[in-house]
Amino acid sequence: SSDGADCSAGYYCEKGSSDPQQHPCTAGNMCVAGSAAPIGCLAGQEQPETGQAVCLPCRVGFTCSADTATPTTQCPAGHYCPAGTAPAAERKCQAGTYRTETGGVSQDSCSDCDKGYYCDEGSTTATQHKCEAGNYCVAGTEQSKQA
Numbered sequence: 001s002s003d004g005a006d007c008s009a010g011y012y013c014e015k016g017s018s019d020p021q022q023h024p025c026t027a028g029n030m031c032v033a034g035s036a037a038p039i040g041c042l043a044g045q046e047q048p049e050t051g052q053a054v055c056l057p058c059r060v061g062f063t064c065s066a067d068t069a070t071p072t073t074q075c076p077a078g079h080y081c082p083a084g085t086a087p088a089a090e091r092k093c094q095a096g097t098y099r100t101e102t103g104g105v106s107q108d109s110c111s112d113c114d115k116g117y118y119c120d121e122g123s124t125t126a127t128q129h130k131c132e133a134g135n136y137c138v139a140g141t142e143q144s145k146q147a
Contacts, residue, residue, distance in 0.1 A: 027069035043086035080104030092122035095142030112140030
């Protein structure tokens, strides 16, 4: 806001302050030039340092809710989280693949389901569904196929 008109980027200043660096911006926030108060980082962003003018994309393998300083929520199993992922925006492993661990960063973090089984998108196990009798399932199959 214009209340902190002479305030430097990375700082916020109370109305009437003559100090352009009155208060360093707090972690989890950004302070553009002229800030009268810190501005919270949006979901999908983080700012681990104080005195910053911008927020950063959330680091890979994590989700960041609003006002995140340092992300602590790893991407859930069965999913991957590229940079800038907000909660509930995690990407599911493609059908035919799975991920048992948290912290996936890309589709390459997901592995093919086992031969003899098939997997739905977002699967957390290599053996989610057993291939039906009379069908076949190669590794990485998303549905059983007629033999």
